[in-house]
Amino acid sequence: MTTQYWLVKSEPEAYAWTDLVRDGRTDWTGVRNYQARNHLKSMQPGDRVFFYASVTTKAVLGLAEVSRSFFPDKTANEEGWVAVEIKPLKPLRLPVTLEQIKAEPSLKDTALLRQSRLSVMPLTAAEFKKISKLGGL
Template structure:
C-alpha cells in the first residue's frame, strides 16, 4: 500500500497505532483493498521521495464502505514492524525475480497485490540475505 510521506508517514502510523486507509480512488486499487483478509499483512510503501518498502502493516478491519465517498472503501491497518532496511524501488527494479511485480508493472496503482514469492524476496532484500 503506497502513501506519500507528506500525506501519511510510517512514523505517524506507529504513533497512531492504527489508521483508516482512505483516499483510494481507483477501481482496481479498491478491488485489491476489498480482497484483503482480517489479519493479513501488507507492505507499507513510501512513494515519491526515495520510494521504498519501509514496513509491514496488518489488516485490523476488512473493507467497509466509505460513508463520505461511495462507492469507495476503507480498510483499517495497524503497524507490525519496520523492516530492518528499507527496500528501495531501485533495488526492487534491479532484482530480476521481481520484474513482474505489480508495483513495477502498474506503477501508478496505490494498492497492489504481492505474491508470496515476491513477499519473501522483498523481506530477503531487507535483511540482506539476498
C-alpha cells in the same frame, strides 16, 4: 483462510510510516481507483501489507497487517468507495528501495513495476518473501 500479501503506497507528506506507527492503526482511505478498490475489497484481517513511501522516498519501509476488512470510506463523496484498517507490525531493518526492486530479477513482474501508479496492489508469496529478505525481516 490463506494469508494474502499486499503493498500500499503513500506519499510521506500525506501519511508516513512514522504516522502509522504513532497512530497504532489507521483507516486506509482516499483510494479512488477501481482496481485498487477491488484489491481493498479482497483484503482480510491477518493479511500482510508492505508500506511503501512513494514520490520522495521510493522505498518499502515497514510491515503492517490488515486489522479490519473493507467498510465504506468516510472520505468519499459518492457511494461504493471502501477503506480497510491496517496496523503496523514492524519496520524493515533496511528500507527496500525502488532501485533494489527493479534490480532484482525475481521481482520484475511485481505490480509495483508493472502498474506504478496503483496505490494498493497484491504481491505473490514469493515477492513478499523476497522483499522481506531484502528488508532484513
